[in-house]
Amino acid sequence: MVEMSRLTVAAPLDAMDEVLAACDALGxxxxxxxxxxxxGIGVGQAAAQEGRGELLTNVRAVRAATSAINASGAMPRKQVESLIDGxxxxxxxxxxxxxxxxxxxHASIQTLAEERDVMGRLAPLDLPLELLNGISGLEVLVAETSKASKVRDALGDLAKDCEVLAKDRIVAVACRPIHAPEVQIVLGQLGAKVVQVPPGEGRAGKREAEAKSKILRLEAKIASDQASVDAWVEANGRDLVCVHELLERQENLASAPTQMAVADRAFAMDAWIPTGRAEExxxxxxxxxxxxxxxxWDGGHHGHDDHDDHGHGHGPEPPVEFDNPSATKPFELMVDLVGRPSYGAYDPTTLMMFTFPMIFGAILGDWGFGLVIIALAMFLRSKPMATDPVVKNGITILxxxxxxxxxxGFYFAEGFGFVWDNYTWVTYEFTNGNSPLGFLYPDKPVELLSDDFRALIGMNHLTYPLHRASAGHGLEEYVIFSVYLGVIHLLVGFVIGFMNVLKAHGAAAAFFEKGSWILILLGGFMHARRFIAFDGDLFALNAYSAVMLVGIxxxxxxxxxxEKFGWAGGIIMGPIETFGLLANTLSYLRVMGVGVAGVKIAEVSISMGWEVMLTQFSAGGIGFLWGAIAFLLFLG
Incomplete structure (x- = not known):
């Protein structure tokens, strides 16, 4: 994380433009x-943009409507200025x-689509629109109902004073204006929905066909115009991106006076700068x-009275700028997704770089699918969109x-759902009974740890390769591995939290806020291990349970x-929060659960797809068809 310093600048009011220009050049x-x-002290007014405000508005609109990218790299500022002036x-x-x-x-198409829909509903009547809109001394009511054939009967004696035409779900009733309210009541009783007849001439069927034809022509025009836009973006994308960046910087510069303290003849500016560039x-x-x-800037640490939400006391804090090596920098994207740490806190980017892909790999654990993911990442990297920094970082994470x-996958000996060591390789004719990758693995799994160390961590076996889905040959160890992973991951998080609070608020706050969780985690884990591994008493008081109780x-x-809960809140919430830690620890069993489920799904796809496919292909004839179906089952 870049160390920041507080910058204070005071200058005459007429020097504001020069100061802002210098700040913009520094960047x-x-x-x-x-x-x-x-x-007597207020804030300044935004500077005029010299006619560039409208250009910025247009540039923003085009950037929002297109996917323009800069695939050729940065452009010198003078060149961008010449573009704007040219x-x-x-x-x-x-x-x-x-x-x-x-x-x-698009708006015209929407209007025509509405007309097409209305005309499509009126078309079964096959009447001119001028008649449906009514004539002098005659009112025509058009409605849509599933009971159109029953309208005449529902009108009763009123039917002799009306003309009724019903087709499909549409009905038109012509009557004198004096009878119109009664007809509307009858239609309402039948659940009919009134259809508003648009003004115009001609029959609805013809108007519907004309609307469809116009829509097709307009859609073709949109396709042509969109192709022109795409061609424009292809030719001007780099210029658009560079101009947009410069105009946005100038917009921020022009609005900077609204963030400064301004008096009659002078102004003052507070700002943050990287400490390493202070002299510059x-x-x-x-x-x-x-x-x-x-x-x-030294936030220092404060007593607990000054500490809410782990802030650094009162007053503004410096902005957070990451300072990571190139290998770690892509994972800043993931840190931003969950929220940047406050200034001075631990930057978790490096930790995220190892833990996230490592845990994902432990869950999937298949080198075949891993190669597919790598191939996908390399394919995406070859696309123009990969020049976007966010997309590039996402591809690197992938x-x-x-x-x-x-x-x-190589450790688990799993690839594309198959187990690839000779010890468990299924004998296929084309492999002569040996796995193509058998040279990577011994004839039988090899123990990696000594007997004493395995006993210490409670594992019966830890072998290479590890058959994580085989009871007695890796499944139990995979479960234990998931629990250890959860404990270690949580412990690292609590230690980082301890150091953050220690730096911000002192040792006492760090011990009671984060150190208590460390005691609960370690004491509870060791007590649970003693109970499971050595058949101890769950409620016995020993050194480990005592540590956990002290932590609570x-x-x-x-x-x-x-945390300002008050003693009543602390006494109630303390023991309850402890069970939350237990749930968080056991949640890492999902690593095991999802991983084993994936192996078993692959096993089913092999037995129902791959092996059946080989059998059918060897049978010949119609077997090739069934073999192809079985292959699709295998892929699914």
């Missing part, structure tokens, strides 16, 4: 909005014209400002997931004092 100044309003505004107007035409065409920032701003101060699947008492204090 590392994060302005802190002014919020402490006092008499032909680019005309080119963006061309794109906007195409997009507006597409929107207008000071040198760039000194010619334009009367005061430039850079102060290293690649790591595939690599870990391959590693675990410390947790009660932490909740009551440091």
């Amino acid at each position: 590392c100044v994060h302005v802190q909005p002014y919020e402490q309003f006092e008499e 032909s680019f505004p005309g080119r963006i107007e061309t794109a906007m014209g195409l997009l507006r035409t597409i929107d207008e065409t 920032v000071r040198s760039a701003l000194k010619p334009h400002a009367s005061l430039v101060e850079v102060e290293a 690649l790591w997931m595939g690599i870990w699947c391959v590693l675990w 008492l410390c947790l009660i204090v932490g909740l009551s004092v440091y």
Whole structure:
């Protein structure tokens, strides 16, 4: 995580443009909005954009409507400025014209589609629209009902004063205006829905056909215009992206005065900068400002009275900027998905880089599917969309997931659902009874740990390869591995939390808030292990259970004092939260559950698909058809 410093700048009001221009050129100044309003001091006004506001609006609209990317890399600022001052505004107007035409065409299609639907409902009547709209001294009521054939009977004596035409689900009743209310009541009793007849001339069937024809022509026009837009993006995508980035920066620069403290003749700016660039920032701003101060920010730690939600006390905190090596940087995307840590806290990106793909690989555990994932990642990497930083990071994460699947797959001896060591390889004629990968594995699984160490961790076997879905040959060990993984993963998280709180609020808060959880986790785990492995008494008081009880008492204090639950809340919630930790630990059994389920599903697909396919293919004739069906079953 990049270390940040507090920047304070004061200068005459007429030097604001120079100061902001220098900040923009530096590209590392994060302005802190002014919020402490006092008499005579306010905030500034946004600067005029010199006609570029409309261009930015158009650029945003085109970026939102297209998938433009910059596949050729960054462009010098002077070149971007020359684009803005040159032909680019005309080119963006061309794109906007195409997009507006597409929107207008879509609106026309929607109107025609509504007309088509109405005309389609009226078409069975085969009457002119001018007649359905009524004529002088005659009102025509058109409605839709599943009981159209019963309308005449429902009208009763009123039918002799009306003309009724019913076809399919549509009915038209012509009557004098004086009888119209009674006819409406009868139609309502039959559950009929009134159909609003649009104005116009001609028969509904013909109008429906005309609407369909117009829709087809308009859809073809949309396809043509969209092709023109795609061609425009292909030719101007890089320019569009670069211009957009520059205009957005200039927009932020123009609105920066609204975040500063401004008096009659001077202004002051608070901001954050990377500590490593402090001298560069000071040198760039000194010619334009009367005061430039850079102060290293030290949040310090506070007593528990100043600590809510693990903040660093009162006042604004620095922005968080990651500082990770290139191999780890893609996993910043995953950290952002769950929320960036506060400034000064531990950056979990490196930990995420190992744990996420590793656990995913342990669940899937098949080198064949891992190779498929790697191939998919390499395919996506070859596409133009991979130039987008977010997409590129996502593809890199996918690649790591595939690599870990391959590693675990070789350890489990699993690939494409098959077990590939000679010890369990199914004998097929084309392999002469040997696995094609048998050279990677011994004739029988080899123990990896000594007897004493296996006894210490409670495992009967830990072999290479590990048949994780075979009872007595890896299944129990896979279960134990999942539990150990959960305990270690949670312990690492609690230790990181302990260090974060220690740095922010001191040792006492860290011990009672996070140290209590460490005591509960370790004490509870060792007590449970003693009970299961050595047939101990679940409710016996021993060193491990004592540690867990001390942890619960410390947790009660932490909740009551440091988390502001109060003593009543702490005493109630402390023991309840302990069961939540047990659930979190056991939830890692999903690693085992999903992994074993995947193996068994693959086993079923092999027995019902692959083996049947080989049998049918060897039979010949119609067997090739059944073999092909069995192969599809195998793939499914």
